[in-house]
Amino acid sequence: MSAWRWLVTITRDSRSFFFTFATLCGVVPGVIGYGVMQVTNSTNPELEARLRKSARPETVMMGKVNQERLAEYLGELKQKQDTNDRYVAALRGETLTRKPYQRIQPVPKPSDTVTTKAQ
Known part of the structure; x- marks a missing residue:
């Protein structure tokens, strides 16, 4: 709970920290999501054909x-x-x-x- 109060206080008092924190909260999940999509995306035509055949x-x-x-x-x-x-x-x-x-x-x-x- 004290970490949350510290975060609220510092984001209220420091505009640069607020924008840095907000940017990290948006960019980091975006980068992680992009990475997961790239790893799980299969462009294998054989796999796609097999999945379509077994639908x-x-x-x-x-x-x-x-x-x-x-x-x-x-x-x-x-x-x-x-x-x-x-x-x-x-x-x-x-x-x-x-x-x-x-x-x-x-x-x-x-x-x-x-x-x-x-x-």
Whole structure:
């Protein structure tokens, strides 16, 4: 506890110590994080191919869905379309569909049978 009080006192009294301490608190974790990312990042194509081959089917499907959604979103941005309704829909718990005539579709609610039994 006394170390904490000393740290508070010295950072309050010395502006140079405060900036040095703040810089160290930001730089040291950044350097450590960068080092960990470099050590754990594998650019081995064989490992990547093996991991992709052993992926679960739902993981592969979600990857394709996310890729399609990203392509759709980037296409809208490229054509400078208004995408605010996407955010409005997300706030209301709705999602976009692939049908051009129906842009927004509500997310299906859980079945009402559970609610009826609870009452």
